[in-house]
Amino acid sequence: MSELAALSNSYQNWYRFSRNPTAVIGLLIVVLSLLAALLAPYITPFPDHVGAIVDFRNRHQPPSLEHWFGTDNVGRDILTRVIFGLRVSLMLAFVVLVIAVPFGTAMGLLAGYFGGWTEIVIMRLTDIALALPPLIMALAVAAVLEPSLMNAMLAIASLWWTWHTRLVYSMVRQIRALEYVEAAETLGASKTHILFREILPNCVSAIAVKTSLDAGFVILIGASLSFLGLGIQPPTPDLGTMVSDGASFLPDYWWESLLPGTAILFVALGFNLLGDGLRDLFDVEDVR
Amino acid sequence: MTVALEIRDLVKTYPVRNAFGRVSGEVRAVDGVSFTIPSGGVYGLAGESGSGKSTIARMIMGLTAPDSGDILIDGTSILGTRDRARVQMVFQNPGASLNPRRTVGQSIMVPLVAHRQSGDHTGRIGDLLDMVHLPRHFTDRYPHELSGGQKQRVAIARALAVSPRLLVLDEPTSALDVSVQAKVIDLLEELGRRLGLTYLFISHDLSLMRNFAQTVGVLYLGKIVETGPADQVFERPEHDYTRLLLASVPVISAEEAAMRPVIPLINGEMPTAKDLMALRAGLNAKETAR
Numbered sequence: 001m002s003e004l005a006a007l008s009n010s011y012q013n014w015y016r017f018s019r020n021p022t023a024v025i026g027l028l029i030v031v032l033s034l035l036a037a038l039l040a041p042y043i044t045p046f047p048d049h050v051g052a053i054v055d056f057r058n059r060h061q062p063p064s065l066e067h068w069f070g071t072d073n074v075g076r077d078i079l080t081r082v083i084f085g086l087r088v089s090l091m092l093a094f095v096v097l098v099i100a101v102p103f104g105t106a107m108g109l110l111a112g113y114f115g116g117w118t119e120i121v122i123m124r125l126t127d128i129a130l131a132l133p134p135l136i137m138a139l140a141v142a143a144v145l146e147p148s149l150m151n152a153m154l155a156i157a158s159l160w161w162t163w164h165t166r167l168v169y170s171m172v173r174q175i176r177a178l179e180y181v182e183a184a185e186t187l188g189a190s191k192t193h194i195l196f197r198e199i200l201p202n203c204v205s206a207i208a209v210k211t212s213l214d215a216g217f218v219i220l221i222g223a224s225l226s227f228l229g230l231g232i233q234p235p236t237p238d239l240g241t242m243v244s245d246g247a248s249f250l251p252d253y254w255w256e257s258l259l260p261g262t263a264i265l266f267v268a269l270g271f272n273l274l275g276d277g278l279r280d281l282f283d284v285e286d287v288r
Numbered sequence: 289m290t291v292a293l294e295i296r297d298l299v300k301t302y303p304v305r306n307a308f309g310r311v312s313g314e315v316r317a318v319d320g321v322s323f324t325i326p327s328g329g330v331y332g333l334a335g336e337s338g339s340g341k342s343t344i345a346r347m348i349m350g351l352t353a354p355d356s357g358d359i360l361i362d363g364t365s366i367l368g369t370r371d372r373a374r375v376q377m378v379f380q381n382p383g384a385s386l387n388p389r390r391t392v393g394q395s396i397m398v399p400l401v402a403h404r405q406s407g408d409h410t411g412r413i414g415d416l417l418d419m420v421h422l423p424r425h426f427t428d429r430y431p432h433e434l435s436g437g438q439k440q441r442v443a444i445a446r447a448l449a450v451s452p453r454l455l456v457l458d459e460p461t462s463a464l465d466v467s468v469q470a471k472v473i474d475l476l477e478e479l480g481r482r483l484g485l486t487y488l489f490i491s492h493d494l495s496l497m498r499n500f501a502q503t504v505g506v507l508y509l510g511k512i513v514e515t516g517p518a519d520q521v522f523e524r525p526e527h528d529y530t531r532l533l534l535a536s537v538p539v540i541s542a543e544e545a546a547m548r549p550v551i552p553l554i555n556g557e558m559p560t561a562k563d564l565m566a567l568r569a570g571l572n573a574k575e576t577a578r
Contacts (some may be wrong), residue, residue, distance in 0.1 A: 179384035184375050186349040187446065188402035201389040 004156045016281055022276020029270025037086040049076040050084050052235040062255045070255035072245065078256065079236035082263045086239045089233075089267060090184060092149065092222040093215040096157045101211050104161030105203070108168025109195050123169065126162035135221050142230040152225050156218060167210055168264040171203045205282035212275035214266035223264045239264045292327040292486035293375075293454050295349075298357035298543075300343055310420070312372055317343045318354070319510035325503075330480065330487040332518065334494060334533065340510040341490045345458045346487070351378050361454060373403045376447035380459040383437035386431040392417075392442050393427030394578030400447040416445040420475060437468035440474065448479070454486045462493065493534060498522050506530045528564045 017023055041047050045067075055075030063070045069078035113121040134213060141155035142148075176199065184198050201233045225231040226240030234241060239260045246257030300318040318340045325331040335341050343536040346352040348359055350372055358365050362375050377400070379385035386395055396413045399405075405412070414424040430438055440460060448457055457476070461469040466537050473496065481489060497504055498518050499575040505515040506529065519521045525531045 045347065179379050179381060180387040182351055183350060183377070183379055183385045183443075183446075184387075184398055184523070186372065187399040188372060188400050188450075193402070197390070197394075198387050202387070 013281060017087075018275060020277050020280055021271045023280065026270050026273025026275070030274050031268055033086050033267050033270060034090065036083050036217065036251065037090050040083045044075040044077075044080040044083050046080045049080045050235070050237055051283040052185065053105055060249070060256075062253075063137045063255055070253070072242070072256050073249060073253075075201055078242070081242060082239065082260050084237040085239040085242060085260065086228075086263065086267065088149065088236065088265070089219045089222055092153055092156075092231075093218040093271075094219045095153045095213055096160055097214060099153075099157040100160035100166055100214075101207065104157055105168050105200075105207060106165025108165040109166065109172055109200065110183070112172025113191070119169075122165065124233070125168075126165050129159045129162040130166070132159055133265075134284060135224055138225050139230060142225070144247070147230040147233065152231050156221060160214070160218070164207065164210065167206060169275070170197055171206060175199050175202050204230065209275050209279040212271055212278055214274070216271035219264065219268050219271070225247055290327045291324050292329070292361065294360040294363075295321060295323050295348075295487065296358040296360070297322050298344065298347060298359070299355045300340075300347060300352065301355055304488075306468055316510045318347070319355075321507070321510070321512055321513065322357075323505050323515065325454075325486055326490060327486055328480070328484050329503065330489055330501045332497040333488065333490045333505040333507055334492065334497055335503055335507035336414075336492055336533070339507040341492075341507055342458060344379065344492055344507075345456050345488070348375060348456055367512075373399075373450045375454040375456065375545070376450065376451055376452040377456040377458060378440070378443050378447050378460045381463040382436060382443045383431070384559040385443055385462065386439055388431055390429070391427065392429050392434070394441065395431075396427075396446045396502075399446060403450045412449070413445075416449055417442075419448065419479065420445045435468075436464045437472060440464060440468075440472055443445070444472075444475070444479070448483070452485075454488065456488045458490045459492070460489075461496065462491065469496070477499075492533075494522065506533065532564075533541065 017027075036043065053076060056073075057077035058067075058071050058270035059073055061067050061071040061075070067077050067079065069082060072078055072081070107122050107126075109117040117265075136154050137159050138155040141151050145151050181194060181198055184194050186218055189198070222231060223238075223243070226238045227244045229241070229244065232238045242260035243257050243264070246253065246255075246260065249256055290356060298318050298321045299316070301316050304313040304315055306312040311520070321340070321344060323331065333341050333344065334544050347354045348366075350366070354367070359367055366372065366375070386392075392455070393410075393413050397409055397417055399410060400409050410427075413427055417424050417426055422438060422441050426438070431442075434442065438465075444460075446500040456543070460476070461472050464472060476487070477500070479485060487501075489497065491502050501518050503516070504518045504521050505512045506521065506527065507513070508527075508529040514521060514525065521530060522534065525534055
């Protein structure tokens with residue numbers, strides 16, 4: 001019975017989701033990029049062009065049947081490098097969010113539910129963190145330590161959790177005053193039960209929407225960092241680095257900069273559309 | 289007859305702050321309220337919104353701490369204790385008191401787990417659903433799949449899960465359709481008889497209270513201004529505020545309208561002492577004119 005109900009429920013949700021064209025396009029883009037990134041060594045035409053390979057006879061080739069996205073200034077296939085570059089972008093988003101979302105959510109739950117000093121300390125910390133743009137923070141960390149993907153990820157994550165803390169905090173403040181939380185209190189439920197079983201499930205949809213939107217933003221920040229030369233270091237393919245390298249050959253060899261840039265746009269757009277679609281889906285559910 | 293609930297001189301004040309956050313005065317939400325409910329009895333607490341009804345309920349449930357006074361269940365004070373299994377509450381709006389993301393079964397499970405009841409929880413949930421006349425398979429339903437009356441039955445089943453002695457009913461039917469109200473009240477009466485429950489029934493619905501409660505207390509600005517057997521209070525109200533409340537009960541037929549006291553209707557705001565004095569003067573003038 002419950003399996004059946006859950007199944008029909010998820011089918012209804014999928015149906016509503018599938019009626020929203022932008023959401024479906026977003027989901028398609030996200031799934032395709034994930035698949036492409038995972039299967040990169042098998043689907044790319046020149047997997048060995050990932051490394052420090054130089055083929056000067058083929059440098060600056062325009063897009064053709066052999067090289068769909070053309071070749072770069074040392075003759076490497078740009079399509080291959082774009083697909084491998086997705087790996088870096090998606091990994092960056094994944095690692096940042098895997099750190100920031102659970103930590104930020106936990107902090108928001110604590111601040112919103114317990115109030116008092118817990119709230120003051122946590123929320124003032126978020127105020128400080130929110131005043132620092134993540135890109136600037138990553139620049140500072142790269143300057144003090146050394147420019148690497150790991151440092152960039154940690155720098156972004158160290159600020160990013162505060163967005164989730166603010167979101168969850170405000171939701172907990174609202175939900176805490178609702179009757180079902182009071183009901184649970186009068187029924188003798190423990191604080192852990194109330195936080196994780198009564199309040200958190202009602203925040204999950206908002207967190208999911210925000211996380212999906214965030215993925216797009218984190219990818220953009222990562223691309224900006226590597227555009228500035230502070231992300232992952234060559235020869236590992238990275239979309240931001242490719243845009244940066246190709247920029248010196250604009251406008252004659254436009255594909256070297258423009259096509260990796262378009263790839264960044266597509267992935268970020270995909271996550272944003274997906275986030276918007278999820279938001280529409282959950283909004284309907286909450287009204288129901 | 290033993291006393292199930294005793295409220296002794298309960299006081300709760302809230303500070304009033306001005307625009308700068310400075311305390312400029314206080315509101316006495318509950319101002320020296322005392323009453324007792326005999327075991328198995330139904331006590332009705334009547335009053336408008338703002339009269340302090342819900343504050344009393346919250347203090348009994350331990351959601352708000354009183355400034356002074358005492359609350360005793362079966363002769364022992366429950367203030368400062370965490371053990372509230374003997375008293376449970378049914379909230380006003382079942383749409384809000386059930387978590388939308390948890391199934392009926394999960395909601396009813398909460399008190400069973402919280403009070404470490406051993407044994408077969410699934411079976412117990414089924415028995416509780418039987419008790420409130422809901423089919424057992426509702427345990428897998430979500431609140432949005434139920435009607436208002438069904439949701440309130442679930443809330444009642446949840447309150448009964450730990451076999452309480454006293455049930456605080458905070459306007460348990462005011463969020464329901466009129467047709468459903470009577471059924472929920474019938475169910476409460478039946479359960480009260482069968483399980484020997486004591487009820488504290490809080491409502492502004494006086495006609496309902498007259499049918500359901502044996503004793504009523506009328507609450508006005510945090511004080512009980514009139515108390516006594518339900519019939520007596522409603523037939524021969526002694527306090528002006530009780531008359532005012534009775535006069536504001538909507539009636540349907542012309543005969544009923546003719547029967548009720550002629551009093552300028554209240555407008556939803558809490559009447560001040562000045563209003564009541566003016567009302568009394570008006571009534572006296574009318575009496576002498578006759």
